[in-house]
Amino acid sequence: MILLFNIGFLEISAVDMADIALVSILLYQVYKLMRGSVAVKIFLGFLSLYLTYLVVKAAEMELLSAILGQFMGVGVLAAIILFQQEIRKFLLIIGKSTALNRENIMKNFPWKRAADNREFSITPIIEAAKTLGGSNTGALIVFSKSSELKFYAESGDLIDAYVSKRLLLSIFNKNSPLHDGAAIIYRGKIKAARCILPVTEQDNLPAQFGLRHRAAIGMSEATDTLILIVSEETGQISLAKNGRILHNLSSQELRTKINQYLYEDVDWTEENVPSVKEQKKNKKQEVKNVA
Numbered sequence: 001m002i003l004l005f006n007i008g009f010l011e012i013s014a015v016d017m018a019d020i021a022l023v024s025i026l027l028y029q030v031y032k033l034m035r036g037s038v039a040v041k042i043f044l045g046f047l048s049l050y051l052t053y054l055v056v057k058a059a060e061m062e063l064l065s066a067i068l069g070q071f072m073g074v075g076v077l078a079a080i081i082l083f084q085q086e087i088r089k090f091l092l093i094i095g096k097s098t099a100l101n102r103e104n105i106m107k108n109f110p111w112k113r114a115a116d117n118r119e120f121s122i123t124p125i126i127e128a129a130k131t132l133g134g135s136n137t138g139a140l141i142v143f144s145k146s147s148e149l150k151f152y153a154e155s156g157d158l159i160d161a162y163v164s165k166r167l168l169l170s171i172f173n174k175n176s177p178l179h180d181g182a183a184i185i186y187r188g189k190i191k192a193a194r195c196i197l198p199v200t201e202q203d204n205l206p207a208q209f210g211l212r213h214r215a216a217i218g219m220s221e222a223t224d225t226l227i228l229i230v231s232e233e234t235g236q237i238s239l240a241k242n243g244r245i246l247h248n249l250s251s252q253e254l255r256t257k258i259n260q261y262l263y264e265d266v267d268w269t270e271e272n273v274p275s276v277k278e279q280k281k282n283k284k285q286e287v288k289n290v291a
């Protein structure tokens with residue numbers, strides 16, 4: 001092993017440095033996944049318990065260290081249960097970037113890419129969203145490109161019909177028995193309507209975001225999907241992906257973002273999607289600049 005330097009009695013090798021760098025990257029990625037969710041608070045709670053356990057053990061306090069030791073013993077199991085969402089997200093990211101991913105393999109075949117592109121026109125969806133927004137009719141539409149989302153589709157009513165503006169308008173019509181919940185679109189077909197989505201646990205969302213927006217963000221955290229939201233209250237249209245939301249979008253912005261999702265696979269990060277507060281500030285600035 002190549003020895004780099006000594007700190008007191010500690011011998012630091014190149015492997016140790018690589019180990020520390022990898023752990024730092026891993027911890028940073030975990031922090032990025034958990035940021036803004038209640039999981040951070042649970043993680044800090046866990047960490048303080050673990051530190052207390054180490055102190056109590058070093059001080060040889062038998063009873064307390066035995067009790068905390070029991071708790072630490074089931075720590076891994078408890079962590080899996082408590083951090084299910086974050087672990088799912090983490091595995092999803094790894095699965096998405098791995099070379100074995102079906103989509104990644106298919107991307108290399110030009111005829112396959114062309115076939116997928118031909119399959120699907122998003123114009124009826126954008127027009128339907130605009131019409132729904134204009135009449136203050138709420139809607140929730142999930143775009144999936146890698147799976148039919150059977151688990152979520154089965155929570156609602158299966159449809160399996162080609163997308164059309166009329167069909168979307170009748171699903172989300174306030175008098176329709178299908179209007180509650182979300183519609184799922186996969187490869188140009190409406191797979192299901194009235195689907196129940198997981199609700200996000202983020203506690204720093206603007207107050208105006210009720211259950212519809214929270215369900216969209218929750219779905220984008222749990223799966224590799226893009227979710228379109230039409231607000232019943234304001235008629236504004238938003239998109240959610242990777243736990244982030246782009247608020248109050250124009251038709252052109254909608255088209256660009258949906259096409260990006262379907263054919264380019266751009267992840268939404270803190271760097272390329274500002275917070276809702278910043279988005280509002282930017283929009284105000286744009287209006288001022290035009291005036």
Ligand SMILES: Nc1ncnc2c1ncn2[C@@H]1O[C@H](COP(=O)(O)OP(=O)(O)OP(=O)(O)O)[C@@H](O)[C@H]1O
Pocket residue numbers: 138140179180181182195196197198199208209210211212213214215230231232233234
């Ligand atoms: N878990 C869920 N999965 C799917 N749809 C949901 C879920 N929770 C709520 N909804 C939908 O959201 C509707 C309630 O929306 P709510 O008014 O609370 O949301 P909001 O974010 O304030 O949106 P809006 O601006 O449209 O009022 C429900 O009628 C239902 O259709």
